[in-house]
Amino acid sequence: MEKKKLVLIGNGMAGVRAIEEILKVSKDLFDITIFGSEPHPNYNRILLSKVLQGDTKVKDITLNDWEWYEENNITLYTGETVTKINPEMMAVVSDKGRVVPYDELIIATGSVPFILPLPGADKQGVTAFRDIKDTDIMLEASKNYKKAAVIGGGLLGLEAARGLLNLGMDVSVIHIAPTLMERQLDETAGRLLQKELEKQGMKFLLEAQTQEIYGTDRVEGLKFKDGTQLEADLVVMAVGIKPNIELAKESGIAVNRGIIVNDFLQTDLPHVYSVGECAEHNGIPYGLVAPLYEQAKVLASHICGQEAAPYQGSVLSTQLKVSGVEVFSAGDFMDGEDKKSLKVFDEQDGIYKKIVLKGNKIVGAVLFGDSKEGNRLFSMIKKEADISDTEKITILQPIGEEAGASLVATMSADEIICGCNGVSKGAIVQAIQEKGCTSVDAIKACTSASRSCGGCKPLVADVLQLTLGSEFDASSQKEAICGCTTLSREEIVDGIKEKGLTHIREVMNVLGWESEEGCSKCRPAVNYYLGMVNPTKYEDERESRFVNERMHANIQKDGTYSVVPRMYGGVTNANELRRIADVVEKYEIPLVKVTGGQRIDLFGVKKDDLPKVWQDLDMNSGYAYGKSLRTVKTCVGETFCRFGTQDSMGLGIDLEKKFEGLQTPHKVKMAVSACPRSCAESGFKDIGFIGIDGGWEIYVGGNGGTHVRGGDLLYKVKTDQEAMEITGAYLQYYRETANYLERTSAWIERVGLAHVQSVLDDKNKRTELNARMDEALSVYKDPWKEIIESKKTTKELFETVGIS
Numbered sequence: 105m106e107k108k109k110l111v112l113i114g115n116g117m118a119g120v121r122a123i124e125e126i127l128k129v130s131k132d133l134f135d136i137t138i139f140g141s142e143p144h145p146n147y148n149r150i151l152l153s154k155v156l157q158g159d160t161k162v163k164d165i166t167l168n169d170w171e172w173y174e175e176n177n178i179t180l181y182t183g184e185t186v187t188k189i190n191p192e193m194m195a196v197v198s199d200k201g202r203v204v205p206y207d208e209l210i211i212a213t214g215s216v217p218f219i220l221p222l223p224g225a226d227k228q229g230v231t232a233f234r235d236i237k238d239t240d241i242m243l244e245a246s247k248n249y250k251k252a253a254v255i256g257g258g259l260l261g262l263e264a265a266r267g268l269l270n271l272g273m274d275v276s277v278i279h280i281a282p283t284l285m286e287r288q289l290d291e292t293a294g295r296l297l298q299k300e301l302e303k304q305g306m307k308f309l310l311e312a313q314t315q316e317i318y319g320t321d322r323v324e325g326l327k328f329k330d331g332t333q334l335e336a337d338l339v340v341m342a343v344g345i346k347p348n349i350e351l352a353k354e355s356g357i358a359v360n361r362g363i364i365v366n367d368f369l370q371t372d373l374p375h376v377y378s379v380g381e382c383a384e385h386n387g388i389p390y391g392l393v394a395p396l397y398e399q400a401k402v403l404a405s406h407i408c409g410q411e412a413a414p415y416q417g418s419v420l421s422t423q424l425k426v427s428g429v430e431v432f433s434a435g436d437f438m439d440g441e442d443k444k445s446l447k448v449f450d451e452q453d454g455i456y457k458k459i460v461l462k463g464n465k466i467v468g469a470v471l472f473g474d475s476k477e478g479n480r481l482f483s484m485i486k487k488e489a490d491i492s493d494t495e496k497i498t499i500l501q502p503i504g505e506e507a508g509a510s511l512v513a514t515m516s517a518d519e520i521i522c523g524c525n526g527v528s529k530g531a532i533v534q535a536i537q538e539k540g541c542t543s544v545d546a547i548k549a550c551t552s553a554s555r556s557c558g559g560c561k562p563l564v565a566d567v568l569q570l571t572l573g574s575e576f577d578a579s580s581q582k583e584a585i586c587g588c589t590t591l592s593r594e595e596i597v598d599g600i601k602e603k604g605l606t607h608i609r610e611v612m613n614v615l616g617w618e619s620e621e622g623c624s625k626c627r628p629a630v631n632y633y634l635g636m637v638n639p640t641k642y643e644d645e646r647e648s649r650f651v652n653e654r655m656h657a658n659i660q661k662d663g664t665y666s667v668v669p670r671m672y673g674g675v676t677n678a679n680e681l682r683r684i685a686d687v688v689e690k691y692e693i694p695l696v697k698v699t700g701g702q703r704i705d706l707f708g709v710k711k712d713d714l715p716k717v718w719q720d721l722d723m724n725s726g727y728a729y730g731k732s733l734r735t736v737k738t739c740v741g742e743t744f745c746r747f748g749t750q751d752s753m754g755l756g757i758d759l760e761k762k763f764e765g766l767q768t769p770h771k772v773k774m775a776v777s778a779c780p781r782s783c784a785e786s787g788f789k790d791i792g793f794i795g796i797d798g799g800w801e802i803y804v805g806g807n808g809g810t811h812v813r814g815g816d817l818l819y820k821v822k823t824d825q826e827a828m829e830i831t832g833a834y835l836q837y838y839r840e841t842a843n844y845l846e847r848t849s850a851w852i853e854r855v856g857l858a859h860v861q862s863v864l865d866d867k868n869k870r871t872e873l874n875a876r877m878d879e880a881l882s883v884y885k886d887p888w889k890e891i892i893e894s895k896k897t898t899k900e901l902f903e904t905v906g907i908s
């Protein structure tokens with residue numbers, strides 16, 4: 105059966121969740137194309153607050169990496185916005201003029217932040233807080249400026265303010281209402297929250313109406329309606345969001361505040377669905393992921409032709425993601441004429457709890473200071489639980505046996521543990537008992553619990569502990585390498601060694617993988633571990649490598665490749681330069697650039713030209729794409745520099761020639777400088793050498809990327825030969841003990857410098873490590889030459905792998 109064409113507009117949280125749900129039903133129904141305005145793969149927008157607060161990094165919030173799209177045959181156009189939907193042609197048109205037909209279309213364009221139309225709102229230093237770009241603006245501003253003003257004291261504004269405080273800024277929150285988070289909290293909780301945040305260093309201007317943002321080019325401050333002013337050199341607007349409906353509206357789709365959808369997420373245009381913050385169901389556009397994920401599930405069933413229960417709207421619960429503050433709110437939390445409340449207020453400890461009752465049914469709750477009961481109350485609210493037979497106060501304040509018992513122990517199987525993803529205690533217990541999950545990460549992969557805001561992690565861990573009982577060992581809370589298995593790196597490597605496993609499939613079968621095919625996380629990892637354990641026998645499985653490593657070149661955003669030939673130690677000659685120049689002209693290569701690692705990078709090479717380019721270059725691959733030794737950067741050293749005390753180019757070339765092509769858990773960069781001035785930046789490399797009188801200092805674990813880290817002094821050695829010996833042993837130990845994709849900087853922090861030194865101090869161990877290193881190096885062949893020599897590989901690689 106021919107696949108139907110499915111187009112998704114919006115590569116965000118709700119749209120891609122709908123695609124994940126569709127793929128769970130069947131991978132064979134649709135040819136999927138996704139357009140996303142942002143230049144990133146699908147990421148966890150929720151965690152931007154945590155990025156700003158310094159708890160995580162942008163690179164760690166990806167939900168589905170580039171490989172996921174490729175693996176699921178999804179054509180992805182990032183940095184490309186759909187500007188038109190043509191219902192007659194059943195096609196969408198992008199801002200790049202691309203026309204893509206659809207049989208089914210999903211609009212998931214999310215929201216746009218509301219920007220107050222104030223004079224000066226377009227000045228430099230004024231930003232919203234919605235995406236990675238906004239987060240980068242704030243992170244950057246905090247390096248050069250001191251005073252931040254956040255307009256809006258809702259969830260987003262307060263999370264932004266906490267982040268900016270963490271970044272060392274002086275932060276004022278300007279809020280229009282008399283109390284904070286008035287859309288989620290009653291007055292008492294709002295005031296308690298303000299007090300707590302003031303203790304953390306936040307300042308508040310309540311009932312303040314901003315009139316103008318002043319400054320020349322950059323913002324210098326705010327003027328308020330009452331004539332007062334506030335100095336600020338960064339202004340963050342967090343005053344709510346608007347569903348992003350323009351595209352739908354212009355295409356004639358019925359809209360109100362959002363794109364109007366029915367109970368199956370269909371718009372009024374045939375074959376066009378809408379999901380996420382842009383959609384309006386029964387008059388409500390939602391702004392939290394839990395309802396959007398519920399919608400995604402219904403949409404997926406319907407579009408796949410399955411019988412689906414209709415979406416009937418969602419009850420909401422929220423939690424503020426600010427450490428040290430427990431705030432929870434759910435349902436209809438305001439008491440009034442027909443709603444009465446029950447409250448507990450411990451002023452001394454700053455704990456406030458309230459439930460709102462309509463007759464005998466719980467319809468809402470607010471908790472401050474202690475939100476443990478949040479999930480239980482939320483379940484009761486969702487079920488509209490009748491509490492006529494319960495002693496009311498015990499709902500808020502468990503007493504007797506219940507008070508002492510673990511919270512999860514008292515929860516029933518249908519109670520929700522992960523609000524964002526709607527995962528119940530029963531589903532988690534099932535994952536533990538039936539799928540063998542033994543860690544929070546494994547449960548995340550199996551059930552999605554804790555995959556979004558992460559707030560439920562402690563509860564998931566409690567369920568784990570409760571279910572495993574005496575088998576639970578907190579200290580052995582190993583991390584499974586991915587959701588396809590419950591095994592850790594060590595267990596897999598041990599399994600490979602003990603059982604003599606030789607192929608990825610065999611590893612998966614014998615070690616009991618849950619998913620038959622594995623995934624883009626475990627396959628490259630297992631491929632590496634197999635090669636590391638059996639370097640001479642293992643045949644690398646090309647299909648399990650990331651696309652750049654398969655193609656032996658770096659794929660660029662326009663689908664062309666960049667090519668970096670090897671130049672040992674960054675040293676070249678007229679012959680090589682002449683060949684490079686000829687290749688550039690012959691293949692009309694649009695950009696030639698010198699890299700930070702002292703190499704020449706040829707950008708814009710067409711896929712079909714790659715083998716011919718390599719042939720004509722007649723140089724080895726510089727492995728600029730690989731989890732391997734990348735470059736050894738060198739200064740000119742004693743040969744030319746008057747400060748030089750050592751032959752840095754000589755050692756650099758020797759190192760690069762020896763360790764070229766070595767497969768490592770992550771990329772490895774080296775540098776050799778001939779004196780402490782360190783012109784080759786040896787202090788920020790995986791391994792850096794600094795020439796001193798009578799020898800070398802060897803620094804390790806340095807990193808100049810997103811996690812900047814100065815290297816640690818590992819040893820001082822006297823000769824080049826000793827430097828090579830230590831490097832061999834050190835790199836081999838890293839290869840054998842690091843997790844796949846763990847840089848040396850992270851590895852050395854995990855295992856400890858002293859530990860590594862204690863291993864390398866042992867002469868026998870050093871010799872053994874070097875022997876295994878030599879074995880690994882013995883199988884290296886230059887991949888470009890190998891490909892050129894094999895017509896079959898050239899054909900397979902350059903004719904069968906379709907990358908759009």
Ligand SMILES: Cc1cc2nc3c(=O)[nH]c(=O)nc-3n(C[C@H](O)[C@H](O)[C@H](O)COP(=O)(O)OP(=O)(O)OC[C@H]3O[C@@H](n4cnc5c(N)ncnc54)[C@H](O)[C@@H]3O)c2cc1C
Nearest residue numbers: 114116117118140141149185186213214380381391392393
């Ligand atoms: C800092 C922050 C913290 C948050 N914290 C929480 C939280 O703790 N809990 C919670 O439940 N929710 C939270 N949210 C809200 C949550 O992130 C959103 O509800 C969710 O991301 C909405 O998903 P969506 O897919 O509808 O929209 P989005 O994730 O915004 O995705 C829409 C995507 O579509 C793209 N797009 C728009 N128009 C086009 C077009 N024409 N062509 C191509 N692409 C287009 C956009 O660029 C965007 O990438 C938070 C939001 C932010 C900003």
Ligand SMILES: NC(=O)c1ccc[n+]([C@@H]2O[C@H](COP(=O)([O-])OP(=O)(O)OC[C@H]3O[C@@H](n4cnc5c(N)ncnc54)[C@H](O)[C@@H]3O)[C@@H](O)[C@H]2O)c1
Nearest residue numbers: 256257258259260261278279280342343344391423424425
């Ligand atoms: N922890 C979480 O669940 C979380 C975190 C961040 C964002 N979000 C979601 O992201 C979206 C955006 O969050 P938000 O906080 O911007 O929206 P919001 O609508 O919840 O809050 C906006 C706040 O800004 C205030 N405001 C409005 N106009 C103002 C003005 N002129 N001056 C000062 N204050 C003004 C409002 O009184 C309101 O409290 C929401 O859907 C929210 O649910 C959720």
Ligand code: SF4
Nearest residue numbers: 739745748778779783
């Ligand atoms: S590191 Fe020292 S020896 Fe090398 S180029 Fe710089 S100053 Fe000269």
Ligand code: FES
Nearest residue numbers: 522524556557558
């Ligand atoms: S409650 Fe947000 S991830 Fe579970």
